[in-house]
Amino acid sequence: MVPATETSAPPARAAVKPTPGTLKKTKLTVAQAADMWLMADAAIRHQTAVKEEAAEVMHAYFVRTKRHVYQDKISRERTGNTLILDQAKVRAYLGARLREFQTRTKSGWTLKRLG
Numbered sequence: 001m002v003p004a005t006e007t008s009a010p011p012a013r014a015a016v017k018p019t020p021g022t023l024k025k026t027k028l029t030v031a032q033a034a035d036m037w038l039m040a041d042a043a044i045r046h047q048t049a050v051k052e053e054a055a056e057v058m059h060a061y062f063v064r065t066k067r068h069v070y071q072d073k074i075s076r077e078r079t080g081n082t083l084i085l086d087q088a089k090v091r092a093y094l095g096a097r098l099r100e101f102q103t104r105t106k107s108g109w110t111l112k113r114l115g
Contacts, residue, residue: 041113 028036062068062076069075091098 037111038113 058070058074059076061070068077094101
């Protein structure tokens, strides 16, 4: 074994090549970004419809079998039954003092599909 000296440098590293299938960050043009956004939006809409169709079948399965879990992959959970305020009654109760209790949410921007 050769003792390390202060002048010896560590061995050179080979250049790391990106693994096939990984994302590479590149600058997008506005047209490319718009196309990508529209394609992603369409895919989300399609997958949402597929998911809703599958959910109907899964709910029927859970009702029929009286189970709440399918192969440790999908579970059926109860939703709803949360406490909410009846806005019309709150407005009537507060009357003129309503403005004291009103606040606005933080405003921002979102994208919306037009066509």
